Amino acid sequence: MAKGFAAVPDERRYVLANATLPAVLVDNFPGEPDGDGLVAADIVVNDGTVERIAPPGDTSGLPALDLDRGMVWPCFVDMHTHLDKGHIWPRRPNPDGTFDGALAAAWADRRASWNATDVATRMDFSLRMAYAHGTSLVRTHVDSDPPQHKISWPVFAEMRERWKGRIDLQGVSIFTIDQFLNADYADEIVETVATHGGILGAVTFMIPELDRAIETIMHRAANRDLDLDFHVDETDDPAARSLLAIADAALRTDFPGEIVAGHCCSLATQPEAEAEATMDRVAEAEIAVVSLPMCNMYLQDRQPRGEAPWTPRWRGVTLVHELAARGVPVAVASDNTRDPFYAYGDLDMLEVFREAVRILHLDHPIAPWPAAVARTPADIVDRPDRGVIAAGLPADLVLFRGRNFTELLARAQSDRTVLRAGKAIDTELPDYRELDELMEWRA
Numbered sequence: 301m302a303k304g305f306a307a308v309p310d311e312r313r314y315v316l317a318n319a320t321l322p323a324v325l326v327d328n329f330p331g332e333p334d335g336d337g338l339v340a341a342d343i344v345v346n347d348g349t350v351e352r353i354a355p356p357g358d359t360s361g362l363p364a365l366d367l368d369r370g371m372v373w374p375c376f377v378d379m380h381t382h383l384d385k386g387h388i389w390p391r392r393p394n395p396d397g398t399f400d401g402a403l404a405a406a407w408a409d410r411r412a413s414w415n416a417t418d419v420a421t422r423m424d425f426s427l428r429m430a431y432a433h434g435t436s437l438v439r440t441h442v443d444s445d446p447p448q449h450k451i452s453w454p455v456f457a458e459m460r461e462r463w464k465g466r467i468d469l470q471g472v473s474i475f476t477i478d479q480f481l482n483a484d485y486a487d488e489i490v491e492t493v494a495t496h497g498g499i500l501g502a503v504t505f506m507i508p509e510l511d512r513a514i515e516t517i518m519h520r521a522a523n524r525d526l527d528l529d530f531h532v533d534e535t536d537d538p539a540a541r542s543l544l545a546i547a548d549a550a551l552r553t554d555f556p557g558e559i560v561a562g563h564c565c566s567l568a569t570q571p572e573a574e575a576e577a578t579m580d581r582v583a584e585a586e587i588a589v590v591s592l593p594m595c596n597m598y599l600q601d602r603q604p605r606g607e608a609p610w611t612p613r614w615r616g617v618t619l620v621h622e623l624a625a626r627g628v629p630v631a632v633a634s635d636n637t638r639d640p641f642y643a644y645g646d647l648d649m650l651e652v653f654r655e656a657v658r659i660l661h662l663d664h665p666i667a668p669w670p671a672a673v674a675r676t677p678a679d680i681v682d683r684p685d686r687g688v689i690a691a692g693l694p695a696d697l698v699l700f701r702g703r704n705f706t707e708l709l710a711r712a713q714s715d716r717t718v719l720r721a722g723k724a725i726d727t728e729l730p731d732y733r734e735l736d737e738l739m740e741w742r743a
């Protein structure tokens with residue numbers, strides 16, 4: 301059993317001494333943060349709960365683990381994943397790495413192989429990865445094209461139950477917004493999502509009846525007390541303006557729930573004045589935005605093989621700094637994992653943060669941005685008890701050897717120690733060989 305670098309005292313009450321904490325992830329931190337937003341502290345753990353966050357050296361006499369300035373983070377919150385698609389790459393790779401290639405390959409794989417056992421086995425595998433890396437809450441989209449919704453939603457509910465206490469699992473429907481114009485389908489999917497305690501979500505893109513479709517989904521969600529989580533404008537086409545349509549509809553209908561907009565790639569390819577006007581509306585409508593930098597950089601600005609040689613010119617990501625400056629809550633998340641939309645990924649939110657820092661320039665200063673993988677997504681998904689270190693909350697913590705951001709982000713921190721309720725968990729990752737049998741189902 302792998303428990304990482306740290307030998308945590310086997311005591312009911314102990315201290316994580318000489319820790320370095322991102323202040324933005326701590327309630328009532330002691331002292332003044334440095335220029336990178338880091339503070340030094342001792343964390344007293346009692347009976348699995350954070351009892352106190354004290355100035356370093358203030359807790360002598362208790363059994364202690366001296367972290368020698370190693371960082372401590374709260375467990376991560378991964379608010380945008382696709383667990384039902386995960387790990388199908390070996391049997392259904394993306395032939396050319398394009399978005400169209402991904403759509404076609406994922407569709408074919410779903411049709412051929414997504415029975416309940418297949419979906420459940422891959423979802424469970426992914427959750428084991430996320431847990432071992434130190435994530436405590438995962439929101440997943442669930443492919444809900446008929447008849448898949450009847451297979452996958454019960455599997456999702458079973459996984460949520462199986463993982464209770466280790467990972468809080470949230471589910472969001474995903475289907476193309478045009479399908480919601482079909483009243484029978486709309487009835488059925490709203491019922492399915494509501495019955496399973498899910499969130500209503502769809503892929504929005506430019507269709508002639510976009511405004512009507514979005515207004516309808518907002519009315520239906522409001523009637524059933526459902527939140528909304530959309531895949532928005534995942535393209536470099538500046539004419540993709542469904543983000544503005546969502547913001548306008550939210551204001552027009554006075555939508556009472558939470559709205560999340562994922563991707564929003566085309567915002568970055570639109571003329572400045574237009575993008576600014578849209579972002580003002582997004583802020584006014586209190587929409588939260590989640591960026592998926594690894595997947596966006598993989599899919600966006602890629603040309604099919606066989607055409608002229610092509611090197612990508614842009615990074616594929618939305619305008620996170622400009623959105624954050626307007627007060628829009630901005631998170632980053634994993635998105636796809638080893639499927640036709642992204643050939644890689646390990647549901648490791650430290651990797652997501654590391655890549656996001658590089659792709660999105662979330663550094664110099666980095667200070668507010670650790671929140672984007674912890675506290676901000678926790679607040680967005682209405683779990684303010686997650687993604688934060690605070691007295692009275694469970695000691696669900698990730699301990700790193702890295703003492704500052706250059707040390708933390710230069711290496712993968714594969715030897716991290718993950719505490720759940722104050723105890724070190726097994727951080728051994730599941731072996732891909734476990735999935736080999738499923739991959740032989742290749743049609």
Ligand SMILES: [Zn+2]
Nearest residue numbers: 382441531635
């Ligand atoms: Zn997605």
